Amino acid sequence: MKKITNAPLVDLNTFGIEVKTKLLIHYQTENELIELIQSGILQNEKVLHIGGGSNLLFLNDFDGIMLHSELNFSTVKGETDEHVFIEAGAGVIWDDFVAYAVENGWGGIENLSLIPGEVGASAIQNIGAYGVEVCDTIQEVHAIDLTSGEKRIFSTNKCEYDYRESIFKKSLKGQFAITSVLFVLSKNPTYKLDYQHLEEQVLKNGALSLQNIRQTIIAVRESKLPDPKVAGNAGSFFMNPVIGRTQFEKLQADYPDMPHYFVSPETEKIPAAWLIDQCGWKGKTVGRAGVHYKQALVLVNRGGASGTEIAHLASLIQQSVKDKFGIELTAEVNFIK
Ligand code: FAD
Ligand code: EPU
Numbered sequence: 001m002k003k004i005t006n007a008p009l010v011d012l013n014t015f016g017i018e019v020k021t022k023l024l025i026h027y028q029t030e031n032e033l034i035e036l037i038q039s040g041i042l043q044n045e046k047v048l049h050i051g052g053g054s055n056l057l058f059l060n061d062f063d064g065i066m067l068h069s070e071l072n073f074s075t076v077k078g079e080t081d082e083h084v085f086i087e088a089g090a091g092v093i094w095d096d097f098v099a100y101a102v103e104n105g106w107g108g109i110e111n112l113s114l115i116p117g118e119v120g121a122s123a124i125q126n127i128g129a130y131g132v133e134v135c136d137t138i139q140e141v142h143a144i145d146l147t148s149g150e151k152r153i154f155s156t157n158k159c160e161y162d163y164r165e166s167i168f169k170k171s172l173k174g175q176f177a178i179t180s181v182l183f184v185l186s187k188n189p190t191y192k193l194d195y196q197h198l199e200e201q202v203l204k205n206g207a208l209s210l211q212n213i214r215q216t217i218i219a220v221r222e223s224k225l226p227d228p229k230v231a232g233n234a235g236s237f238f239m240n241p242v243i244g245r246t247q248f249e250k251l252q253a254d255y256p257d258m259p260h261y262f263v264s265p266e267t268e269k270i271p272a273a274w275l276i277d278q279c280g281w282k283g284k285t286v287g288r289a290g291v292h293y294k295q296a297l298v299l300v301n302r303g304g305a306s307g308t309e310i311a312h313l314a315s316l317i318q319q320s321v322k323d324k325f326g327i328e329l330t331a332e333v334n335f336i337k
Contacts, residue, residue: 001036002026009062013053014116016232017307021048021062028070030144030151030179037149041065047146048336049177051121052093055234058336059307069120071179074100079187085139087182090120094127102210107189108137113214114221116228116235120178124168126161130217131195135161139184141168143176152176163269164239164332224294232301233292237314238272238329251325272321272329273297279320289313311335 007024010016027033036042046064050056071089074097078085084106088097098113111132115122123141127134138161141154160167168176191208193199202208202216226233240261243251248268252258255278261269276282276296283293288305289312292298299310299317318329 001028001032007066009053009058009066012050012068013056013058014228014232015057015234015305015307015310016228016301017058017305017310019058019061019307021064021066023065024068025065026068026070030071033067033069033144033177033179034149036067037144037146042146047174049120049146049174051090051118052116054116054228055121055125055333056336057234057307057310057333059311060337062336067177069118069177069179073180077182082187083184084187085182085184087142087180088119089180090118090178092119093117094119094122098214101183101185102214105189105210106185106187107191107210108132108185109134109183110189110210110213111192111195111217113217119181123159123178123181124166126164126166128164129221130198131192133161133163135159135166137183137185138181140182141178142180142182143178146175146177151179163242226292226294226298226300231292232305233298234333236272236297236332237299238276238297238318239332240269240272241275241327241329242267242269243327247326270327271297275321275325275327275329276317279317279324281317281320286313286316291317307335 004024007021009021010018042065048062048064049067069090072091074086074088074092076084077087094117095114097119098109102110111130112127112134115127115129122134123138135156138156141159143152143154145152189210191213193202201220202213205216206212242263245266245268259271259274263269273296281291282296284291285302287309288302289309290300290302292300299313314331321327321329
């Protein structure tokens, strides 16, 4: 276990916000975490479990204890003719896990290539990209109750997964440390290529394969999303709003070119990037915060921005989208006070 007092967090959040935490604890085993909880050190303290910090916006120094898992293993737990079951520790870098699956010919998560962060958070955030959500490959989420130290296993149907949503973001927010995730991957993968022009882009690079899909998605992502090492960011700042059909039909009459995705007979999803772009925000800068010039949904740190500067820009964007389209944007990024 590593304990660091007054720890700087600038390298532990991809926005690159220069804040500190009173205490940062990296633990290497489940037992270390259980002993820590049972020692009472977390009682009466603000506690935040972090992963790779790629979806956090720190508004101030964190006056509490931050935990980070270094459980770093991937173990095959079983297989059938069709499937392989792999348990991965919460501290495994998500994209390393994708690379490992692809190298072994196991399908299901190749479309989620290059998403930053760690395995533990993937199951909280229900990460998604290019038509795939991680919940479709999760069988169990293994966790430890941060109050009692008890172990719990959540089967997928208990995780209340939805678009960028899970029970760990709602009723159980902040209550559990995710220690590992049991994935079920396919030994005879079927490819999901219906997102925009993905199939065409993959075929341009060669024959259909997990490796080709992974490389194509990496190239597409690198071409439009800023590298946090170059410009601090947390990916999409807002979720794509899902609106009622009546509101959608009215908007579509005014904006026939508005992109949209069918969700249900009652609802339609609208890309927040398009809404923000239409409000003229792409490439704009306010103070030291800005909107990425290639992707209007990504807010960036132009250098030395504080969390409140980024949050201020986010609220200006929300207001203008509300004024122009009558749509409320909800942040995907976690604000940390
Ligand atoms: P953090 O940001 O550290 O934490 C996220 C949340 O999980 C927090 O609430 C934290 O408290 C909690 N948490 C983390 N680990 C644990 C744990 N072990 N136990 C308990 N709680 C925990 N997301 C997508 O879905 N799709 C994308 O395509 C995508 N693209 C991105 C591109 C860029 C350039 C960036 C910077 C981000 C992108 N994201 C995307 C967002 C981000 O990568 C995901 O939300 C990711 O899952 C966050 O992982 P993390 O380990 O960094 O978690
Ligand atoms: N668009 C614009 N202006 C822009 C950018 C995009 O009008 O500046 C339009 C595009 O033309 C397209 C639509 O918006 O019609 C969607 O754009 P894109 O394909 O880039 O996807 P997105 O909806 O902005 C979502 C996820 C991403 C994920 C991609 C690929 C959310 C909130 N975001 O972005 O996830 O990588 O799809 O699947 O769902 C993240 O969560 O951090 C993230 C990056």
